[in-house]
Amino acid sequence: MNEFEFIDSIKQHTYKQPSVIKGVGDDAAVFRQTSRDIVTAVDTFVEGVHFSRSTMNPFHIGYRLLAVNISDLSAMGAIPAFYLVSIIIPDSWNNEELAGIYQGMAEIAADYRMDLIGGDTVSGGDLTLSITVIGYVDRGKARYRSTAKNDDIVFVTGTLGDSAAGFYMLNNPGNYTNETFYHQRHRMPDMRSDFANELGALSRVTLNDISDGIASEAHEIAEASRISLTIYEDKLPVSMNFNQFSADQQHEWKLYGGEDFELLGAVSRNEWETLQDIAAETGTQVTEVGYIDDANDDEYDVWLKDRNNHKQLLKKRGYTHRSR
Numbered sequence: 001m002n003e004f005e006f007i008d009s010i011k012q013h014t015y016k017q018p019s020v021i022k023g024v025g026d027d028a029a030v031f032r033q034t035s036r037d038i039v040t041a042v043d044t045f046v047e048g049v050h051f052s053r054s055t056m057n058p059f060h061i062g063y064r065l066l067a068v069n070i071s072d073l074s075a076m077g078a079i080p081a082f083y084l085v086s087i088i089i090p091d092s093w094n095n096e097e098l099a100g101i102y103q104g105m106a107e108i109a110a111d112y113r114m115d116l117i118g119g120d121t122v123s124g125g126d127l128t129l130s131i132t133v134i135g136y137v138d139r140g141k142a143r144y145r146s147t148a149k150n151d152d153i154v155f156v157t158g159t160l161g162d163s164a165a166g167f168y169m170l171n172n173p174g175n176y177t178n179e180t181f182y183h184q185r186h187r188m189p190d191m192r193s194d195f196a197n198e199l200g201a202l203s204r205v206t207l208n209d210i211s212d213g214i215a216s217e218a219h220e221i222a223e224a225s226r227i228s229l230t231i232y233e234d235k236l237p238v239s240m241n242f243n244q245f246s247a248d249q250q251h252e253w254k255l256y257g258g259e260d261f262e263l264l265g266a267v268s269r270n271e272w273e274t275l276q277d278i279a280a281e282t283g284t285q286v287t288e289v290g291y292i293d294d295a296n297d298d299e300y301d302v303w304l305k306d307r308n309n310h311k312q313l314l315k316k317r318g319y320t321h322r323s324r
């Protein structure tokens with residue numbers, strides 16, 4: 001298949017979003033928007049860094065890449081609408097495998113009524129996929145990392161550490177409990193889109209999605225909001241049978257494992273009950289895991305309290321890409 005046949009094979013023939021004026025097939029895509037704010041993000045996946053063929057099949061690769069981008073839109077309180085895919089294809093990937101990647105993306109796109117409206121195709125190098133997502137949020141309702149205030153409740157959706165545990169199981173075959181569940185949490189993470197969108201009812205909520213690990217994202221909130229954040233270690237939600245792993249593994253994965261794509265947030269005590277109602281309506285597990293304090297002398301610290309109430313500074317550690 002040449003580049004043009006490939007583009008033809010991945011092109012949608014109809015669009016779900018009524019605002020599309022031009023999708024795939026010209027120099028750029030066009031959509032029209034008058035009332036809502038537009039939210040956009042891009043994340044890149046590289047073979048060997050974000051996935052390997054030994055732990056993910058092509059469908060999972062596509063599914064997960066679009067999922068993690070939807071996660072960033074959720075963390076902004078936005079509804080997904082469009083995506084554009086830039087792909088660098090090495091010779092070692094065949095047509096069937098590439099089709100699998102696009103099927104994975106199409107599967108989750110259907111769940112969120114997203115349209116593929118453009119992209120770019122280049123051959124050579126390592127398999128690299130970069131997805132740009134575009135979504136909408138009601139005017140002025142985008143949710144930021146910078147809005148947390150003293151005495152807010154810190155909460156997290158879902159459970160933590162499952163993706164890292166699943167990745168470990170995929171790489172270290174053995175006798176595990178609930179293995180399929182953990183594999184699934186790594187390969188096809190759940191999105192918190194409905195919950196995040198419904199939070200539009202709140203006057204203020206701080207959100208950040210967990211890609212690098214809760215320790216890292218907690219620091220992003222602390223720094224952006226210029227506050228201090230405390231997490232109770234024994235309140236961090238984990239899945240059933242997470243205790244099949246060693247204490248060190250559990251500690252490492254839930255705090256620093258990353259790729260959970262759950263939402264870490266902060267909300268005022270006044271609106272905590274409304275937030276819990278929204279969680280119940282959208283079938284979302286939400287757990288109170290800590291609180292916000294004023295910062296001490298411009299130190300935007302993140303603390304971890306153990307079950308004996310001992311407080312220690314939580315390092316900004318997680319999955320960090322190096323730059324030279």
Ligand SMILES: Nc1ncnc2c1ncn2[C@@H]1O[C@H](COP(=O)(O)OP(=O)(O)OP(=O)(O)O)[C@@H](O)[C@H]1O
Pocket residue numbers: 042043072211212
């Ligand atoms: N190479 C880049 N050029 C311009 N802006 C960038 C670049 N890399 C990151 N950013 C911007 O920096 C901010 C933080 O990006 P970052 O990738 O850390 O967030 P994220 O997507 O939530 O995290 P992750 O990539 O771990 O999922 C965003 O505003 C992003 O657009």
Ligand SMILES: Cc1ncc(C[n+]2csc(CCOP(=O)(O)O)c2C)c(N)n1
Pocket residue numbers: 043044048049050051052167211212257258259319321
């Ligand atoms: C083959 C392979 N090796 C390592 C990992 C783990 N991993 C890769 S990127 C990342 C953080 C988010 O990245 P980004 O900041 O780019 O969004 C994590 C935890 C994996 N999933 N697959």
Ligand SMILES: [Mg+2]
Pocket residue numbers: 042043
């Ligand atoms: Mg990013």
Ligand SMILES: [Mg+2]
Pocket residue numbers: 071072075208209210211
């Ligand atoms: Mg993010």
Ligand SMILES: [Mg+2]
Pocket residue numbers: 043068069072211
């Ligand atoms: Mg991201």
